Amino acid sequence: MxxxxxxxxxxxxxxxxxxxxxxxxxxxxxxxxxxxxxxxxxxxxxxxxxxxxxxxxxxxxxxxxxxxxxxxxxxxxxxxxxxxxxxxxxDDKEVLFASINRLFLSAEVNEAVALYSALPFLAHPEIWVKRCAEGIRSNIGSVLEAIMENNPYPAANLDEAAWNQLVLKAFFTEKNIKNIVGLDERANLQLALTLVDYAKERWAAGREVNPQLWRLVAKFINAGIFEDLKTGLQHYDQTEQRAIALAVKESDYQPAKDYINTFPELKLALADGSLNWNSF
Amino acid sequence: MCCSSSIARDKATMGEPEAFDISAVKGMKFFDPHVHMTSRTTDDYQAMADAGVVALIEPAFWLGQPRTGLDSFRDYYSSLIGWERFRSSQFGIKHYCTIGLNSREANNENLAEQVMEILPLFIYKEGVVGIGEIGFDDQTAAEEKYYRLQLELAKEAGLPVQVHTPHRDKKKGTQRSMDIALEHGLDPYQVIIDHNNEETVKEVLDRGFWAAFTIYPFTKMGNERMVEIVKQYGAERIMVNSAADWGISDPLAVPKTAALMKMRGLSDQDIELVTYRNAITAFAQSGQIDEADFNAQADLTAKFEGNTILRGGQQPRPDKSSIIIS
Structure with missing residues (x-):
């Protein structure tokens, strides 16, 4: 550093x-x-x-x-x-915390952006975990971006619950998911299940689903998730279908793989191996 | 509560706007059981009164950013039962509120402890019709702790509970909110589960709770979807609200939804239930709502602690079409 x-x-x-x-x-x-x-x-x-x-x-x-x-x-x-x-x-941990915490408490937007951007550079990373989780509760776009995008602090320090909130809120607030540091490394089952619920809710409301969502589901596809994926494959747009197909390809769940092969268009899209998460 | 959302994209899918024809609901009365008036203007109050909103509930929530000290909470709660109630009365709208520690700020445990100590000073005030809005946001341990403590408070005070369900992980969050309320021995008929959608409504109704729906552009329910829900589930224990706040929201969401329901062929009786009567039935369990109070004529000469919204000779209703502001 x-x-x-x-x-x-x-x-x-x-x-x-x-x-x-x-x-x-x-x-x-x-x-x-x-x-x-x-x-x-x-x-x-x-x-x-x-x-x-x-x-x-x-x-x-x-x-x-x-x-x-x-x-x-x-x-x-x-x-x-x-x-x-x-x-x-x-050097003193408490003095450092008090000095910087004071800045957070009265920060205007640009100050808050700078403060969260500085988290990866501060000593004693463990003392900023609560603050970082608090920042994820913000409704201010640029503050959220400073925490979620291109910031290595959250992936390295947040517990699973706070991390999952970060990712979920990034989808909700339409941040650039590809810029989340540690996205694939910190994928987990709980997050995958929550994201699938979120996708179902979007479908019920007639809204589209960000294709990057399926990237975080891929490793965790099981019989239950497979049932939900079928809904997505039958009713929604081509981008979403391709993203679901790619997720299935990356999974270990054979019944889903067999099912994808029954869609000629998706089978073809996966065949040459060029489809990847940067395609979306 | 708002989220930043891609407005341009959603607009593109919405097509040509259709004008709100107020005549479709002329003469009807509305009750908006969830609207954050402190973040709205006097023009909004005027428009709501014109559209038939006779009473509303303002739930206590956060200010868009976290408070850093207890006095900010105290002053906020005082404003809900003081200045804001007065401001509303100037437009002939009866203002009620629910008081509680919102889920986001429950995560600041040090402050949350202090807030819990002052809540009993406010929840027994006149016109406080429930504990709210409380529940889950991120679904953290701290949120659960203060949700439980406030359920106990509601039980002790015999007040209805207005439960905010999370935007994220909504289905599980909603189930968990109900499970916990039952675990604390609350009667589901005293609990209003708010911000429902197609994925949550069935279970909420099946378990005997009230199901509130927030008509809020882009992020929550649209009112066309709402019409379909009432067609499917009927009007019993369902209510709609605007949850209008400082985000892109619509304080006329309730009358507009009533108008749309009328246009789409729902019965007047069902419309009355979901846009007026059910909310009153649910929150009147507090003993604090008397419909006779709704029709009070706005007394524009009244003062609140010496203050009035009428500044030096101002007319009660300025002519908005005039370029001259005098």
């Missing part, structure tokens, strides 16, 4: 004025960070501006290597705030 922080700091420096850099340096050198933090964190955009960051080729390569390539889409205030929090020199 130290290497990542160094790259990020170099990107920040390239994107802010010398005056802003000196102002941040003053904070970093300060012996009284916990007292200064709230003020510096809140007023930061006044010093850095809010433009999207520019990242040079070397920096981008380095970021891609450590899976943080997406920060090129961030604004400089967001990145600087994350950098500021990541570099905090507060």
């Amino acid at each position: 130290k290497a990542v922080k160094e790259i990020i700091w170099s990107v920040v420096k390239n994107n802010i004025s010398l005056e802003a850099e000196n102002w941040l340096e003053d904070f970093i050198q300060s012996s009284d960070q916990s007292a200064q933090l709230a003020k510096v964190f809140v007023m930061l955009p006044r010093k850095t501006g809010k433009l999207q960051v520019a990242v040079n080729n070397d920096q981008q390569k380095a970021l891609d290597t450590v899976d943080f390539g997406y920060i090129r889409n961030w604004t400089i205030d967001r990145l600087s705030r994350v950098c500021l929090l990541a570099g905090l020199d507060l």
